[in-house]
Amino acid sequence: MxxxxxxxxxxxxxxxxxxxxxxxxxxxxxxxxxxxxxxxxVLGPNGAGKTTLVRILSTLLRPDAGRVEVAGHDVLTxxxxxxxxxxxxxxxxxxxxxxxxxQNLEMFARLHHLGARHARVRADELLERFDLGDTGRKPVRxxxxxxxxxxxxxxxxxxxxxxxxxxxxxxxxxxxxRAEVWSAVRSLVGGGTTVLLTTQYLEEADQLxxxxxxxxxxxxxxxxxxxxxxSRTGGDRIDVVLRDAGxxxxxxxxxxxxxxxxxxxxxxxxxxxxxxxxxxxxxxxVRALEEGGIQAEDVALRRPTLDExxxxxxxxxxxxx
Numbered sequence: 191m192x193x194x195x196x197x198x199x200x201x202x203x204x205x206x207x208x209x210x211x212x213x214x215x216x217x218x219x220x221x222x223x224x225x226x227x228x229x230x231x232v233l234g235p236n237g238a239g240k241t242t243l244v245r246i247l248s249t250l251l252r253p254d255a256g257r258v259e260v261a262g263h264d265v266l267t268x269x270x271x272x273x274x275x276x277x278x279x280x281x282x283x284x285x286x287x288x289x290x291x292x293q294n295l296e297m298f299a300r301l302h303h304l305g306a307r308h309a310r311v312r313a314d315e316l317l318e319r320f321d322l323g324d325t326g327r328k329p330v331r332x333x334x335x336x337x338x339x340x341x342x343x344x345x346x347x348x349x350x351x352x353x354x355x356x357x358x359x360x361x362x363x364x365x366x367x368r369a370e371v372w373s374a375v376r377s378l379v380g381g382g383t384t385v386l387l388t389t390q391y392l393e394e395a396d397q398l399x400x401x402x403x404x405x406x407x408x409x410x411x412x413x414x415x416x417x418x419x420x421s422r423t424g425g426d427r428i429d430v431v432l433r434d435a436g437x438x439x440x441x442x443x444x445x446x447x448x449x450x451x452x453x454x455x456x457x458x459x460x461x462x463x464x465x466x467x468x469x470x471x472x473x474x475x476v477r478a479l480e481e482g483g484i485q486a487e488d489v490a491l492r493r494p495t496l497d498e499x500x501x502x503x504x505x506x507x508x509x510x511x
Contacts, residue, residue, distance in 0.1 A: 198353060198384045199224035199247065204256035206242050206408075216242040217253070218408035224401075229375065229385045231399030233392065233500060239408040240388040244357050247386065248278045261352055277351035279343055281358045287331040291322050291341050294330060298345045316344040320374055336367025340374055353384045360394060372397055392500055404503050412503050420494040422503070426468050428475060430461040431488040444482040446474040459487070 201222040208214045216239045224230040234240050245251035247260055249269040258264070263271040285294050292313050299309035317323045320340045330338060339359060346354060356375070360368040368391070375398055379385055389395055395402050396416050404412040404419070412419060432441060435456055442452050442461065452463040465471035468491050479486050 196225050197223045198226040198261055199230075199386065200257070200259045201243070201247075202257040204243075204246065204258055205254045206239075206246065206251070207254055215408050217246075217256075220256075220405070220409055222403055222410060222413075224384065224386060226384055227379065227382055228400040229379055229387055229398045231395035231402040232386065232388045232405055233395055233402060234405035238405045240405055241357060243405070244278075244355050244386070244388060248276055248355055249273055274349075275352045277346035277349070277354045279346045279354065279356045279359055281361055285330050285338065285342055285345065288329055290327040290329055291317060291325050291333075291344075292327065294341065295345060295348065298348045302349050304348070312348060316347060319377070320344045334367065335363045336370035339363060339367065339371050343371065343374055347378070347383075351383070353386070354378065356385060356387045356389075358389055359387070360389070360391065368394070404500065406503070412499075417493075419499045419503075422499065426465050427462055427492055427494055428465050428471055429488070429490050429492060430475060430479070430486055432459045432461070433485045433487050435459045437484050440482065441479065441484050444478045444484065446478055447471070465491070 199222065201220055204217045204220045204222075205215070206217040208216055216237075218239075220239065220243065222230075222232075222243070232240050232243065242251065246253050246258055246265060249265050249272050252266060258266070260272045261275040263275070265272055286297070289297070292310075295313035295316055296309045299312050300306070304312060314323075317325075320343065322337065322341060322344070325333065325337065330341065333341065343356075343359070359375075360371050363371065372394070375385060375387075385398075387395065387398060399416060401413065401415055402419055403410045412422070414422075428447075430441065430445075432438060438454055438456060438459065438461065442449055442454065445452065445461070445463075447463045447465070452461055454461055472489065472491055476486075476489060479489075
């Protein structure tokens with residue numbers, strides 16, 4: 191975890207309640223530290239407080255209590271200084287569908303008080319940076335989903351912000367469009383931008399984030415690198431896919447693993463369990479299956495996924511935004 195001196199975002203004991211009688215605690219003593227020049231992922235179930243956190247950090251909402259600083263400035267007393275240093279990409283594109291990409295970027299630049307010439311130059315720079323140079327005059331309604339999000343991302347960078355908040359930036363995109371946005375985010379961080387990312391895609395956090403904070407009921411319940419968080423679920427796992435689902439019970443009894451640790455997924459004909467010694471476990475499982483006459487379609491060692499970490503830490507039944 192980075193020191194406070196290295197932090198570009200610091201949240202200490204933040205509270206936010208909605209409702210006149212305090213009926214809903216969106217943030218309940220949340221703490222967060224984000225290091226400069228990194229991607230920091232924020233994961234949590236629906237209603238965990240992720241969007242509330244982003245709205246407070248971007249000065250769109252005031253915390254009820256706690257200390258919140260962005261780029262060394264307090265969000266309550268120095269809101270204007272914070273806004274000059276941040277960019278925000280929400281869940282829904284803020285683009286004019288009838289205008290072309292270049293026109294949209296020029297419009298955003300002018301709204302940020304750039305002169306006409308400077309706005310044109312900045313628009314061209316961003317179109318080139320996000321590989322949209324040959325689409326500048328095409329109306330946005332003709333763009334693919336990935337192109338729209340890249341243009342929306344470009345618009346959030348018109349002022350070259352020090353910090354960028356991405357609130358579920360790839361929701362609704364197909365895998366190709368998601369990969370396009372991921373590439374753009376990596377490029378931004380390579381150039382020194384700090385990114386705070388909320389996402390409903392655990393793979394997205396795994397691919398992009400240097401650190402991940404898991405939020406539940408308005409608090410951070412776990413924080414670390416993706417690998418550190420995965421280690422909390424028991425380290426490596428072994429997965430066995432059988433050819434015959436009817437042999438799952440027999441396989442559980444035969445495998446040289448504690449039966450209580452073996453998770454059974456009948457629909458996928460899958461047995462999965464944590465292991466300590468990777469190679470010993472692998473050879474023991476293969477030998478036991480062969481000796482028991484049970485045919486396996488696949489046997490594989492792997493690290494836990496962030497999906498499993500998420501479910502383990504929150505007790506949720508499904509991943510939600």
